[in-house]
Amino acid sequence: MSDSADPAELQKHVKKYLLIGTLLLVGTIITVALAFVELPTHSLNIIVGMIVATIKASLVALIFMHLNHERPLIYKVLAFTTVFVIVLFVLFIFANADPLVDHNFEKALEPAAQVE
């Protein structure tokens, strides 16, 4: 399967790629700037950073990788991938909690206590 070879269509696509590229650069500058702003907790910094990264990644995936108009087969494959990756990360994050001892799982999300 190949996309239409219509030059006018493709030229519009190229314009879109350049626009998205610029947005990605802006996103990167925002990421760097935010990293030097101290939010109330460092975990918040990480969450915000990851949200910005996810937005950038979505732009690359949807537009550069043509996922915005792909076939159902590809979507099905990626659905499996998404589920497995999320389960993987969740497992590792909560592996830090000991449910017999930690009554609230927030303990799992805090880095080990600093020597103070």
Add this chain to the structure above:
Amino acid sequence: MDIPYTVHARPDTGLYNAKVGIWLFLASEVMLFGGLFSSYIFLRLGADYPWPIHELRWDLGFINTVVLIASSVTVVWAWAAAKMRQFGRCQLLLAITVACAGVFMVNKFLEYKAKFEHYSVTLTDGSILSGHLEHGYHITFGEVKELNLNIASQKTAVTADPLDYVLPFVEGTVPAFKTAEGKDIILDAAGFAELHAEAIAKAKAEKRDSITVKLTAAAPIKFVFGKTDVFTYTADSAVFRDGTSVTGKLIDDKITLTADALDLRSVPAANRENSLAFDARYLGEEWKKYYIQNRDKEIQAFNEKYSDGKGGTTRDPAKSATFQKHAFGLHIEHQHPPAADAKPGEHGGAETDAHGADAGHGDSHGAKVVIETKDVTFFSNYTPKLNTYYAIYFTLTGLHGLHVIAGALVLLYFLVFNGKMMREDTEHFANRVEVGGLFWHFVDLVWIFLFPLLYLL
């Protein structure tokens, strides 16, 4: 051989085969990097030391991010150009993509090299001095009068003999030797071969696995070796990596570090002022005073910035990694600390530093500190073995770097060897570029997450 469905879609999938293949492959790559990102999460949450923040060259990382984003644009543009039969433009864009990969790897090389040349010394009380070894690290061991060669009677898979494993560390010329029987011997290839043959014959005759051959030197030998050039050493003996043991006197094994930073976060709070690093032999009283002054300034600045108007703070200083790093550590730029009235962040002008006897090595970019090994619990350069942060940093960026090289090589192949296909079977060529581009975008995706996680957050 005619590979089917390289251009036309397969009726059941609705796609050309390579596209299905690459997406399946990318799904597996997601799990590969997902596993490593999970390790990062695990190691960070479980770290029993302050997780390094802003220890990497984020400026180089930023340039690399920009370069990869640009290359992602050019590779998908190259695909569009091929589809539009703009052959020259397509080739130019592919070339720019590969060039961007080259820039990325050069930056990576610079980063890694800087890390490998940077050292961290953990003292017995938990203080960490880091800096550079301007003259490397060597151990001097002298007054050696005899070599005790250890020769195995069986041939081993790896041959290690004194010619490669002992003699290179002799300072000056290698003296002549006398065997236990009084025979003169020059320890060169021929001399050693003869010695070796005799020893093996003797070992076989006496039915022993190995034999020790003692050689007496005509003049006392002084050795200069690195830490990994010997198996072990003590104050009066050393064993080289071929099994040769010597007795003598350890002259010097001190670490001469040009320190550029001190980290006291792993020292219990009450003991930080009296850190071993401030000992008279090391940084001394002047740096201790500067540390106290700087720490108090940081505490005051923090209290002012986050004041809640009622004498407390809106933010817990124990949870502020930046505050902890600035208050309980030091940047060391010269042999002596800046003038007392310099504000934090300002470094007293060069004219305020005493350019006295210590000017020279110490002043170049740090303070020269000569550390005795008895005060050291751990000493390493910034490599995966330093701590779990660097272990995961090098693993993630190293594997990612290999992916960059692989992707660039594939795109380079399309550029250099598929010119004919580009003009005569353009759809096929465009599909190749699309599939190579998909891999390239995935590599960019991984970096989009790697950069903030490792460099910024």
